[in-house]
Amino acid sequence: MKVLAMQGHYGRALELDLCAPCHLVWFDSIEGAHLAGPSLLALVGEMAEAQALPHTALKPTLGCMRCGGALRTVHNPSRFGSSLQLECAQRHGAWQSFGQFLQQKGLVRPMSSADRHRALQRDGALHCVNCGGGIHQNDTVCSWCGSVPAVVDVALLALALDPEGATRQHAVHRKRGEAGSLSCAACGAAQPADGGWACTSCGATLTAPGLAEAHRQVSALGPALAAHAQRPAAHVVQERLARQQPALDRQRSRAREMQAEADARRHGGPLPSQERQDPLADWLQGAAGELLSALARALRRWWQR
Numbered sequence: 001m002k003v004l005a006m007q008g009h010y011g012r013a014l015e016l017d018l019c020a021p022c023h024l025v026w027f028d029s030i031e032g033a034h035l036a037g038p039s040l041l042a043l044v045g046e047m048a049e050a051q052a053l054p055h056t057a058l059k060p061t062l063g064c065m066r067c068g069g070a071l072r073t074v075h076n077p078s079r080f081g082s083s084l085q086l087e088c089a090q091r092h093g094a095w096q097s098f099g100q101f102l103q104q105k106g107l108v109r110p111m112s113s114a115d116r117h118r119a120l121q122r123d124g125a126l127h128c129v130n131c132g133g134g135i136h137q138n139d140t141v142c143s144w145c146g147s148v149p150a151v152v153d154v155a156l157l158a159l160a161l162d163p164e165g166a167t168r169q170h171a172v173h174r175k176r177g178e179a180g181s182l183s184c185a186a187c188g189a190a191q192p193a194d195g196g197w198a199c200t201s202c203g204a205t206l207t208a209p210g211l212a213e214a215h216r217q218v219s220a221l222g223p224a225l226a227a228h229a230q231r232p233a234a235h236v237v238q239e240r241l242a243r244q245q246p247a248l249d250r251q252r253s254r255a256r257e258m259q260a261e262a263d264a265r266r267h268g269g270p271l272p273s274q275e276r277q278d279p280l281a282d283w284l285q286g287a288a289g290e291l292l293s294a295l296a297r298a299l300r301r302w303w304q305r
């Protein structure tokens with residue numbers, strides 16, 4: 001087990017545990033970690049490296065990383081379809097396979113027959129995106145780990161690493177505009193219907209048939225991502241402020257409303273309902289007061305005797 005010290009958004013420190021031979025990552029939060037760019041890049045690199053090891057089949061005794069207790073399989077609906085994870089019944093966290101993690105983030109798509117044909121022609125072999133094991137041309141699942149054969153969308157990986165576009169001018173971001181669209185966003189050239197690893201016109205990377213290759217493609221972003229995490233670029237700071245403006249405006253107008261309510265109360269305006277006097281309470285208070293003064297009068301008379 002390898003403990004990875006990572007950073008979440010806003011520099012929050014978090015720890016992940018990676019089991020290389022099982023091709024699994026442990027997340028302390030069931031929702032999975034929201035990793036900052038440099039940490040996501042490091043995690044993808046660790047995953048790619050772990051694929052050099054032969055896959056160990058999941059042991060039925062696999063338990064929670066924190067309490068050792070039983071796990072249950074959970075299907076998580078995500079924007080990109082359902083993804084699977086093994087969650088602690090006590091909700092301490094969950095195990096996720098590399099492939100499931102990538103799928104939940106929307107970074108992979110199933111390997112089409114055109115992808116298979118192209119990868120075989122170029123590399124002579126197909127590899128599993130989860131465990132790195134060899135896949136036969138017609139396999140619907142990896143015979144080593146059971147994952148669905150998939151390709152990595154390099155363009156979306158680059159976007160996930162840098163959602164704020166701090167490295168926008170970098171060549172790896174020359175990508176297709178929308179998933180499934182058939183033109184290159186870098187140069188606008190139409191792409192053949194069966195797709196390709198790279199744009200046929202400008203050579204921008206579109207997809208990669210393996211995690212190691214995808215990691216190599218995006219690792220060029222590393223230094224710029226680290227610099228951005230330290231000190232965000234001016235255009236990013238500006239965009240962040242612009243995004244926060246509506247919330248600030250709402251807070252300001254709420255503060256104005258509260259001030260107006262307070263002023264109205266001070267100047268004898270209508271009071272909020274909970275402070276309005278209740279006739280029954282008035283009567284009871286009056287009755288109690290009369291009773292007390294009658295008692296006081298009686299006591300005084302008794303003293304004066």
Ligand SMILES: [Zn+2]
Binds near residue numbers: 020
């Ligand atoms: Zn393991």
Ligand SMILES: [Zn+2]
Binds near residue numbers: 064068
């Ligand atoms: Zn547990």
Ligand SMILES: [Zn+2]
Binds near residue numbers: 128129143147
């Ligand atoms: Zn596999």
Ligand SMILES: [Zn+2]
Binds near residue numbers: 186187200201
């Ligand atoms: Zn192009």
